[in-house]
Amino acid sequence: MGIKTRKVSPGIEWGIAARPSPGKVVSGDAYVVKAFANGELLAAVDGLGQGNQAATAARTAVSLLKKYAADSVVSLIKRCHRGLMMSRGAVMTLASVDLHGNMSWLGIGNVQGILLRGDPAVIPATERLRLHGGLVGYQLPKLEARKVALQQGDLLVFATDGISEDFQADVDREHSPQRIADRVLDRHFKGNDDGLVLVVRYLGGEHE
Numbered sequence: 001m002g003i004k005t006r007k008v009s010p011g012i013e014w015g016i017a018a019r020p021s022p023g024k025v026v027s028g029d030a031y032v033v034k035a036f037a038n039g040e041l042l043a044a045v046d047g048l049g050q051g052n053q054a055a056t057a058a059r060t061a062v063s064l065l066k067k068y069a070a071d072s073v074v075s076l077i078k079r080c081h082r083g084l085m086m087s088r089g090a091v092m093t094l095a096s097v098d099l100h101g102n103m104s105w106l107g108i109g110n111v112q113g114i115l116l117r118g119d120p121a122v123i124p125a126t127e128r129l130r131l132h133g134g135l136v137g138y139q140l141p142k143l144e145a146r147k148v149a150l151q152q153g154d155l156l157v158f159a160t161d162g163i164s165e166d167f168q169a170d171v172d173r174e175h176s177p178q179r180i181a182d183r184v185l186d187r188h189f190k191g192n193d194d195g196l197v198l199v200v201r202y203l204g205g206e207h208e
């Protein structure tokens with residue numbers, strides 16, 4: 001994408017890198033970074049398949065997520081499920097972070113989510129989101145969000161399945177979110193599917 005400006009939103013700094021499947025013009029992958037009154041909604045979405053129909057499903061999900069950003073992640077998945085029933089469906093991982101750093105995250109399908117702690121004293125140093133099988137719009141598993149308290153400097157990385165799963169080794173915490181996203185995409189884009197990497201650093205607020 002090559003966007004180099006620093007992206008900040010209340011409490012976070014973020015970066016995005018994405019590329020459509022080779023030969024395709026549109027991507028079925030999409031993301032959300034949306035502030036609401038008490039926090040921030042983050043999401044990476046992968047519309048099933050590639051091309052226009054996948055992009056339509058992803059766009060529908062993104063518009064619902066933005067419109068109802070303040071809702072819980074469970075209720076957002078349910079909304080998207082209803083909204084995508086006429087589409088090809090989508091997989092997605094959502095994280096809602098409030099002003100105190102309380103994060104609630106939930107993944108349906110195979111959009112990877114990793115939390116890398118900024119403070120070396122925190123154990124575990126890395127946490128991979130456990131994903132639930134399913135396809136939003138077709139079949140939902142039991143919805144249970146995982147709750148984590150973020151600390152200043154924590155880093156979140158979301159990657160769709162067009163990015164190889166071993167991307168973590170190329171996440172350098174010292175770099176800006178945009179630089180991390182660009183590097184992960186460059187090194188781990190599989191080349192047979194759309195790929196998207198969303199990187200968010202939690203900066204904390206004055207509300208601690």
Ligand SMILES: [Mn+2]
Nearest residue numbers: 046161162193
């Ligand atoms: Mn995909």
